[in-house]
Amino acid sequence: MAGSVTVVAGPSGVGKGTLIRRVLASDTDLWLSVSATTRAPRPGEVDGVDYVFLSAEDFDNLREAGGFLEWAEFAGNCYGTPAAPVTDRISRGVDVILEIDLQGVRQVRANLPAARTVFISPPSIDALGSRLASRGTEDPAAIERRLAAAQDELAAAGEFDCVIVNDDVEVAANQLLAWVHNPANEH
Ligand code: 5GP
Numbered sequence: 001m002a003g004s005v006t007v008v009a010g011p012s013g014v015g016k017g018t019l020i021r022r023v024l025a026s027d028t029d030l031w032l033s034v035s036a037t038t039r040a041p042r043p044g045e046v047d048g049v050d051y052v053f054l055s056a057e058d059f060d061n062l063r064e065a066g067g068f069l070e071w072a073e074f075a076g077n078c079y080g081t082p083a084a085p086v087t088d089r090i091s092r093g094v095d096v097i098l099e100i101d102l103q104g105v106r107q108v109r110a111n112l113p114a115a116r117t118v119f120i121s122p123p124s125i126d127a128l129g130s131r132l133a134s135r136g137t138e139d140p141a142a143i144e145r146r147l148a149a150a151q152d153e154l155a156a157a158g159e160f161d162c163v164i165v166n167d168d169v170e171v172a173a174n175q176l177l178a179w180v181h182n183p184a185n186e187h
Contacts, residue, residue, distance in 0.1 A: 002091060003091075004114070004116065005112055007098045007100060007104075008118050009153070010166075012146040012150065013132035013135060016120050020032060023176050023177045026177060030095050032096075032097045033098045034052060035100065036052040036068075036080050037051045037079045039053075039077035069108065069112075073103075074101045075142060102152065106159075117160045118162045118163075119160035119164070121165045
């Protein structure tokens with residue numbers, strides 16, 4: 001049987017990464033797709049693990065060669081899901097998680113209609129602003145761009161199969177895990 005695809009999205013700073021790490025720790029059979037990006041690595045990020053870090057030219061070449069399942073420009077950088085590793089895992093029956101932005105979700109919905117989509121929401125937009133500021137990984141202009149994108153993303157929450165509010169990390173991670181595992185979600 002083909003593996004399932006769960007797409008996780010939500011505004012930058014909402015804590016998607018933390019929730020996904022918890023889910024992967026409790027189900028080692030799941031595979032998280034490694035995206036490519038033109039963004040510079042943050043301190044501690046490892047090439048090939050957190051992202052495949054590409055120059056704008058290499059990203060364009062891969063895109064033109066049809067190498068991405070989806071791709072998008074987000075807050076001034078390009079991000080994309082390399083297609084081959086995902087289709088290879090699905091065909092081998094591995095369940096796959098994608099962590100991508102809203103524009104990417106729309107492309108995946110069109111290309112892989114069986115994918116289930118989960119939106120991670122902050123308890124409030126103020127909580128999101130404080131979290132982005134305290135994370136300290138973006139300068140004020142980048143935080144502004146990310147908060148502007150967050151408004152658009154929050155407005156689209158209704159498009160998703162499921163919305164999880166990340167108020168308590170433990171509770172939210174359990175909800176995400178339940179969603180990934182619930183066979184009733186297969187469509
Ligand atoms: P960050 O720069 O904070 O790592 O990611 C910024 C945004 O890009 C996040 O919303 C993240 O989900 C999204 N993103 C990461 N990888 C991809 C990808 O492969 N495709 C798309 N469309 N968005 C991605």
